[in-house]
Amino acid sequence: MAVIGFGSTMIGIGVNSFIVPFHLINGGMFGISLVLNYLWGLKIGLLLILLNLPVYLLAFKSDPSYFYYGVIGAITSGFMIEILKPLNGIFHLPIISSVILGGIIIGLGIGVMLRNQISPGGMDLLALLLAKWSKINVGVIAFAMDTLLILSALVLLQEARLLYSLLIIAIVGLLVTFITSFTIVENECL
Incomplete structure (x- = not known):
């Protein structure tokens, strides 16, 4: 539960402090919610939970452990996003600084959760399932899905500043790929 609490708190801080003030988006169900x-x-946290339902039903049929941890991760992440709303506008940074800091903080939160096979949202859960089936790194799969989402949002919202969102998902994707790539080697006493 500590991993879920840490990851969800990081996501809530990153989204509310650095992404929402500039009306940028992150990838996955977070991005769709934004x-x-x-x-x-509409409320971001509530949308996050509702949009996740179809993916969680798929996960329940495919791998029940991903389902249970994913539901807890998504609900906790949605709750933390709503609880940490007062952070919106607390920092007054240039957009590029917000993008970098937001990407790092969100990437740490998502990466730590995915490293422990816990999904903070539906697209990440889908990426976990696809990684399990395809043996492609979960960070690479999530980055590809997020890029498609950002490009779709650019067309839908027609706001040039959403191009900064590509940098957010690149930072998040790199951190998630890095965090989920290495394995912890246990030391054995001889």
Whole structure:
């Protein structure tokens, strides 16, 4: 539970402190939730939970352990995003600084969760399942899906500043790939 708490808190801080103030988006279900929030003012955390349902049903059929940890991860992440809303506008940084800091903080949160086979959201859970089936690194799969989402949002919202979102997902993708790539070697006493 500590991993879920840490990861979800990092995601909530990164989204509210650095991404939302500039109306940028992150990838995955977070990004879809942010787009819908920007279009219609819907609650990001609640949307995150609702949008995840179809992917979690797939996970339940495919790998129940991913399902259980994923549901807890998504609910906790959605809750932390809502609870940490007061962080919106607390930092007054240039957009590029916010993009970099937001990407690093969110990437750490997601990476630590995925490293422990816990998904903070539906697209990440889908990436975990695809990585399990294909043997492709989960960070690479998540990055590809997130890039498609950002490009779709660019077309839908027609805001040039969303190009900064590509940098966010690149940072998140690199951190997630790095964090999930290495294995911990246990020391054995001889």
